[in-house]
Amino acid sequence: MFRAPRRLLIALVALLVAVPAGATNGYFFHGYGTKYKALAGAGTALYLGPMAIANNPATLAFGNPGYDATVSLFSPSRSYTVTGDPSGAPSTLGLAPGEYESNSDVSFIPSIAATRYLNEDETVMIGIAGFGNGQMNTDYPLATFDPGASFPDTNPTGMDLTQMFLAPAIAFSLGERHAFGLSPILAYQRFDAKGLAPFGAMGSSSNIDKLSNNDYASSFGYGTRVGYLGELLDFFSVGFSYQTKIAMGEFDEYSGLFAEAGDFDIPANWTAGVMMGFYGMGIAFDVQHIAYSDVASIGNPLLPNLNNAQLGDAAGAGLGWEDMTIFKGGAWYMTNAGNMFRLGYSHGNQPVPESEVLLGILAPGVVEKHLTFGVSKVLDSGREFSFSLMRGLWGSVSGPNPLEAPGQQTIELSMDQWEFGFGVTF
Template sequence: MFWRRADAAQKEIRPGARHCRRRCRAQCVRHERLFLTWLQHQGEGSGRSGRSAATGLAGSRDQSGRDGAGRQSHRCGALAVQPETLLHRRGSSLRHTAAGGLWTLSRDRRQRQRAFLHRFEATGLAAFGAFGFSGDPNNLTDNGYDSSTGFGLKLGIMGEVAPGVTLGASYQTEMAMSEFDSYKGLFAEEGGFDIPATATVGLAWNVTPSSTLVFDIQKIWYSKVPSIANPLLPNIGMAPLGADNGAGFGWEDMTIYKLGYQWSTSQAWTWRVGYSMGDQPIPESEVLFNILAPGVVEQHFTFGFTNHLNKNSEWSFAAMYAPEEEVSGPNPLEVPGQQTITLRMDQWELAASYAWKF
């Protein structure tokens, strides 16, 4: 069971007019993973308390609030404050769920062949079609849920480099996903939305026989996925939404630093804490389109534990908190200097699971 709440606020200020604020609240609901072999708490830029690339121990969340493999479920409303703004509709929102994976493990090498299923819905974006910004207004918004499937590969290696010290590295290819046909007038490449490639290097140190300290560095290449990386300008003036060069979210690549500590107080109880940090991926010039996806948080604090009931079963709990961050920039579709948009977000997340081993 997985539940998350994310609060995002967007404020737009126009000189001579009253200051306005709208808030949207996003709440993730139950998230089912389709793992053929279920693996709890992975840390591949996932968003939650995750496993180190080196050891598989508790690490921490990446900054975008997203899984580099797309493993999250969210609904984020997009609200605007001025009547002439394109995103004026209160109902504007994106909904996205994803699941998938297959895990195999050898003594010192890891290989994962991954299969993913995405489910997506957008509402309240008709104004982009009315103003002629979409190449296919009929497949821009309010078309219900659409699905996308795809495949990729993750490779890794790990080994003990000194007594009690393990070094690991992994690379996940870009996940080639099928297009969201019902939203080919929104995303670049006629509905394309591939999952970006990631690379991770991790180090684990067994401080004592019952405790381990882990450190990871992860890189996520958002810039290689047009629907994520294409900037709003000049693209929206040169090609419509949905075209190969259509506007996207303008996200930049991310480098994330993660620190985690795991210790056992008995054979039945294992505890974990984690911290991660990294610059958020949204530049000031891209705040308008990112009202739909205000992933501006930069720090995440995590805590969790596992209670081993017996040799065949256990249950786990994890919590995450991301302090509020904000990014401000001009509205590029209005007269320069007339309007400033501020995106704010904070997040917290709770997860509970039960595992039966056989």
């Protein structure tokens, strides 16, 4: 049960990456599992089925054994707009003015989970889940960083990052009110980048052969999620979950792009939440923090790093993302007909500063607000079917092109999203 065979993980990834997608909270998904997604990802203090492993493994101790299978259709719309003509001055990198939209805007994202009791007195629950952690993808049908067509293989321009977790879990009940959970994580990720050769020509890469257009690179890594759940009152619970930074192997094919010779660890994150529920209705509220800045390839700024180190060096430039803190709230209501309706809303300041819009073209994770809705129905067979809808409201950030003459060009990044989810629990 607790072994994580790579063949199973790769099979799940093969489904996940059938068509590339975009991002939600930075590049993390807004929630995991159809029912949690319908609450905008809130639910650290709430058990809604085996996919709770991805949120807080401790909640398994207060749930029933079973299975979850979900699939989501995720559709982001990403674009950037350049205002102002290139200066043409030496040592600058000007972009073609205009508005440009990314292709590759639909993805099917599956997840599966299963749980069972480990002992006869039902105080220990074990389980396993396979799910996508997040994605970043852009696919612009032009030579974004090479408007003069001076280099081969710069059209199209973009990147594709996909991350997948396989997470066994165990949860212990400590009396009737408290539980602790532990979930070791085996992670797999793959990455591809296109159209970045101009940065090598500027002398900005430590290895121009490992900078761009090297097809997909992949790596494995490991980490841990721990959680606590406390039912302080019959109608009131608190929960906390912490995931360590996941140490990933390097993307060797892109050691001239990412800082620390192709290193791209998965950021640590924590979530704290409360839940209050009674008589078929309730509310949940979570706060999540994602430490993007602690990963050099994500957090290192473009400048001054690009002036002091080359891409791929330990101090090489990255995406320049800041940490994200996201506030999530959800509510649910059971009708007399047995339909469970869910609503949710989340808000978090997007991680891309105005100073980082140039490389932000590759990863415009600028959505800040999510509206969600869902409904579940338990049939006579005992199977529960669930549907969720997410609308990521339009977000944008604008700033100067940092590799152009001052005041010469402005870059605006924008994104909005839709997601439709379907799941079955039994």
